[in-house]
Amino acid sequence: MTMGARETLLSWIEQDRDRIIGFVQGFARIDTSNPPGDTRAGAAHVANFLEQEGLAFRTVAPKEDNPNLVATVSGAAPKRHLVLNGHIDVFPIGDRSRWTRDPLGGELADGRVWGRGTVDMKAGTTASIFTYLYLSRLIGETAGKLTLTVVSDEETGGRWGADYLTAEMGEEVLGDCVLNAEPSSPHTVRFGEKxxxxxxxxxxxxxxxxxxxxxxxxxxxxxxxxxxxxxxxxxxRARMPEHVVKLLAQPDVIAAYDRGLGKGAADVAQRxxxxxxxxxxxxxxxxxxxxxxxxxxxxxxxxxxxxxxxxxxxxxxxxxxxxxxxLPPRMPVDPTLSDPNHPMLGILQDTAEELMGARPAAVISLGGTDCRFWRRRGVPAFVYGPSPEGMGGIDEGVRVDEVLHVLRTHTLSAWRWLSGS
Missing domain, CATH: 3.30.70.360 (Alpha-Beta Plaits)
Structure with missing residues (x-):
């Protein structure tokens, strides 16, 4: 990666710092709880931003109140196709009287943006959106193609969101690699999931x-x-591939699990x-x-x-x-794995280590993500996002420094992947 591109991308993020956090705040103020699952206002928030930036996109809504947004930019002769994926819907708020902060307030205080869905995953979706914005400005300098998918219905199975897109839109959204910013903790990169x-x-x-x-x-x-x-x-008991079992048994991986996801997470991931x-x-x-x-x-x-x-x-x-x-209308997708030796995983690890001074470990996720729909169609997919602390709980709030770190990591990693550097 050329120093010129790296410094340019990082400078754009720094210049947009307030704008990025403001976007998360505005996103958090829109109720996209699922159930009931009406995400039209949340999708409009994203659509308005893309329109203001002059970025073309399509709205794909197999269910009217569950719209998905798809946007693509491409270099002259793309050899690689990276897909960015994030979701709009969030967990229900629950009993508001138990919150000490407005769950739809998007309040910025104590180094966090507070509100339902800030961790899962409006901060991560914001990272995908701004990564797409910055890479669209430089896509002509790459031999790559970049697609943004901002979807609905993740919290209740994905039928009207990622499942539909990957089944019905084919190569337009499948790509050859997927990057997602679901909460994973900055200390882990997820290459598979339960x-x-x-x-x-x-x-x-x-x-x-x-x-x-x-x-x-x-x-x-x-x-x-x-x-x-x-x-x-x-x-x-699970019958995981031997090379995955050995990887997850490494002391540094166990330590990363415990640090990022709580003590005992390494054990839970495998059972x-x-x-x-x-x-x-x-x-x-x-x-x-x-x-x-x-x-x-x-x-x-x-x-x-x-x-x-x-x-x-x-x-x-x-x-x-x-x-x-x-049983649900359709049987769930089986657990999915991507190759932990895939180049994108190494790019994410290298980039995160450069930015924060510690190398994130490659792990299997405890929770599910929309990445499973790409993996089951043979497309490698990786997750790197903020800490899951507070996810789905009372007074959910995402750390501002982690929002910016994840955005930097995704932006630089996407550039490296698309440019082949």
Missing amino acids: CMFWLKLKVRTKGGHGAYPHLSASATRIAASVIEALAEVETV VTLNIGTLSGGVLVNMLPGECDIGVDIRLPPGITSAEMLETVKRITARFPEVSIE
């Missing part, structure tokens, strides 16, 4: 009056037993985990519940398929004749 295996278990009994438990089983008590039995899924996300049953305290629904979130590491896990769940629930399994 998958989200979601299902609902429905417990149904006759029910009745609470004083007559001899006439019907209790759906909620059966649910409690089912939940206890489901813990068995966490004993299923099945169970979360009972929702539990709903009963009508009145003095009634014997006849219904109880269990929302189950199982995370599978690479080396276990969704079909295999479904068979395990069926075997467990077969002990409870009152229980039925309700």
Whole structure:
């Protein structure tokens, strides 16, 4: 990478510092909670910025209230095609009375921008948007093509967002490499991820009056037993490739996991985990519940398929004749991996190390991202973003210094990839 291009790109970011943070603040003030999932106002925020910059884009909306924006710039004879991906929708706010700051305030205080979705992932999407802006100015100096995909519906499965784009738009959005800024922590680069295996278990009994438990089983008590039995899924072991197992066992990788994602993260990344996300049953305290629904979130590491896990769940629930399994409309995508020796991963590591003085470790993600839709179509995809601290919680807020660091890393890495330097 020429020093001229590097210094030019970094100077643009520094000059735009207030503008970048202001964009995150404005983005945070728009409610794009999913559910309900209406992201039109959030998409308009991005579209207005692209229009002001004179950057052409397309709106692709297979579902009217879930628009996606796609933009592309290209050098004269592109040999490489990099795709930048980020999402607009965020987790629901929940009980606002528990927040000490306005969840839609976009407040800048104590070195952070505060608000729902600032960490996951309006800061990261902002990094993708500004990376696209800066590289569009220099794309003629590269032998590359750059595509920006800003999508909806990530939080609820991606059907109307990245899944649709990668299935229906082909080479226009697939590219040969993907860069994403989901919260990963500056200390890790993600080359693979666990998958989200979601299902609902429905417990149904006759029910009745609470004083007559001899006439019907209790759906909620059966649910409690089912939940206890489901813990068995966490004993299923993954069959990851040997070179990935060795990589994740390195002391520096374990330390990076612990530093960036909390102590114990390295272990969690390689095993099945169970979360009972929702539990709903009963009508009145003095009634014997006849219904109880269990929302189950199982995370599978690479080396276990969704079909295999479904068979395990069926075997467990077969002990409870009152229980039925309700699957989502489509089975989840299996865990995905990109090659940890791919050149882009090394570029990200080198660039981040130059900027912050510490080399991020290559890891597998604990959570899911839209990168899985590219990986399952054979396109390598990598994630480098801010710390996940506070993600989806009360008083979510992203660190300003991390927003700028991630943007610098993405911008310089994208340049290096597209220019082949």
